[in-house]
Amino acid sequence: MTMKTAVGANKMTFEILNNYCLSHIGAIKEYPFDNTTAVYKVGDKIFALIDEASNAPRINLKCDPYYARELREMYENVIAGYHMNKRHWNTVICEDDIDETLIFEWVDDSYDLVFSSLSKKMQSFIRDS
Numbered sequence: 001m002t003m004k005t006a007v008g009a010n011k012m013t014f015e016i017l018n019n020y021c022l023s024h025i026g027a028i029k030e031y032p033f034d035n036t037t038a039v040y041k042v043g044d045k046i047f048a049l050i051d052e053a054s055n056a057p058r059i060n061l062k063c064d065p066y067y068a069r070e071l072r073e074m075y076e077n078v079i080a081g082y083h084m085n086k087r088h089w090n091t092v093i094c095e096d097d098i099d100e101t102l103i104f105e106w107v108d109d110s111y112d113l114v115f116s117s118l119s120k121k122m123q124s125f126i127r128d129s
Contacts, residue, residue, distance in 0.1 A: 012094035012103060014038075014050060014057050020104055021048050024111045026126035043122045047114040048107060049084075057094040059103070060084050061110040071106075 021027055021040040027047075030039045036053040039046055049060040060081050063071065068090050071078045077098055081089025092103060115123065 011096065012057055012098075012100050014052050016100070017050055017057055017059055017094070017103070017107075020107055021050070021111075024108075026115075026129060027111070042111060042115050043118040043126060045114045045117065047110045051082075054093075058082070058091055059094065059107070060089050060091050061106050062088055062113050063090050063106070063109065064113070067109075 018029070018038065022029060024042065024047075026042045028041050030041065031037065032039055036051065038050045038052060040048040040050075047062055051058040060083075065088055068080075068088065071090055072080065075098060077093040077095050079091050079093070080086035082091045084091075090106075092098065092106065094103060115126075118126070
């Protein structure tokens with residue numbers, strides 16, 4: 001099977017990814033593992049991790065297991081989640097072959113999956129903050 005690439009790709013940077021992750025309601029950033037792995041959480045649950053030390057930004061995102069597998073088959077730079085549950089997480093290597101709008105959609109999907117797993121009380125608290 002040939003790997004597909006997205007057309008019209010833009011140069012993704014850590015700063016762009018960082019700002020986009022933090023733009024989500026209730027999102028916070030921490031460095032619990034080391035000082036180069038940014039961890040993004042909502043309601044104390046992780047929805048993204050970014051490796052700041054790599055040349056091309058790498059972001060781990062939670063994903064529906066079937067969609068995760070489909071994305072890995074479609075895009076060469078989407079691989080099983082590094083140091084994560086490989087069924088539920090993908091690592092996206094943000095090279096020029098993946099358009100930033102796709103990456104933003106995948107960040108949104110990850111955030112939405114995690115947010116929807118929070119208790120209704122926690123969801124209300126985050127929305128009202």
